[in-house]
Amino acid sequence: MDPRRRHQRELVVLAVTILGLSRLLDGPLLWLVAALVLVAVWLGARQVIAEGAHGYVPVPVEASIVPAVMAAGSLGALRLVPLGLALAPVLLAVGLLVDVTLRLESRAFDRPSGMTAGDRTGLLGMALLAAFLAFTGVAALVAGGLAEPGLGGTEQGPPITESGIVTIALADALVAGLLGYRFAAIRLSGARDALWAAGTYAAAIAVAAGLLRVVAIPRLAFPALLTLVFYLWDTVRGSAPSLRRDPRFLWQSVLLAILAVAVVAWNLGLRGS
Numbered sequence: 001m002d003p004r005r006r007h008q009r010e011l012v013v014l015a016v017t018i019l020g021l022s023r024l025l026d027g028p029l030l031w032l033v034a035a036l037v038l039v040a041v042w043l044g045a046r047q048v049i050a051e052g053a054h055g056y057v058p059v060p061v062e063a064s065i066v067p068a069v070m071a072a073g074s075l076g077a078l079r080l081v082p083l084g085l086a087l088a089p090v091l092l093a094v095g096l097l098v099d100v101t102l103r104l105e106s107r108a109f110d111r112p113s114g115m116t117a118g119d120r121t122g123l124l125g126m127a128l129l130a131a132f133l134a135f136t137g138v139a140a141l142v143a144g145g146l147a148e149p150g151l152g153g154t155e156q157g158p159p160i161t162e163s164g165i166v167t168i169a170l171a172d173a174l175v176a177g178l179l180g181y182r183f184a185a186i187r188l189s190g191a192r193d194a195l196w197a198a199g200t201y202a203a204a205i206a207v208a209a210g211l212l213r214v215v216a217i218p219r220l221a222f223p224a225l226l227t228l229v230f231y232l233w234d235t236v237r238g239s240a241p242s243l244r245r246d247p248r249f250l251w252q253s254v255l256l257a258i259l260a261v262a263v264v265a266w267n268l269g270l271r272g273s
Helices: 003-022 029-050 061-080 087-110 117-141 162-187 191-214 221-238 247-272
Strands: none
Touching (some): 003 029, 003 061, 061 162, 087 117, 117 162, 191 221
């Protein structure tokens, strides 16, 4: 068997095993395990991608971000699946998603001419799935993170606290920043510009997460709308060939700042009411 394929399979099996065992855990320890899965899959995916290189070719740091986010985000999303036989097909599906993402990244890395439009489209599709799983997982790890509509428009279950909303906004911002950096690095030549672009992804999602959770968007509609916001923001950023030299960057940054202030003010107003 091809060494890359063998190591890729081993990485996927290891990740799925850890995800399955994590279903037995509870509490703040899950955040630590999610962080470890993120780092472990990121490092392991880099090694897998490098296996197919002819000679020494450095693997870009962003090449393994999407499979890492896919695996780590699934850890939280699995909290929505009850313990039992139903967990097995879900773990299998997660393993297949991570495997497909690794194949896409490896194929793009192997191309001498670089990533094609088809590669980017396929990778964007997997990144959107990773974003949805991660946004769902973050909300599932926070008490009251997913709003459950009840009678009369009220929420069922424990109400979410202000610290819970902040946690969701910050964690979702991290997810969006990582995935945003992956695509910004494709379009932009410098790491500094890519980091700036990733920051706008993070800010846009943080604002959207705070706003959507305050208005109690029910169940999986919340992470689905966040995924849509991520896609729309990627479309906006993709239309700008340069970042800081583009006048639109200033207006986008100002708009994000205004929206952030508005969301914070709204939260404070709700607390005082």
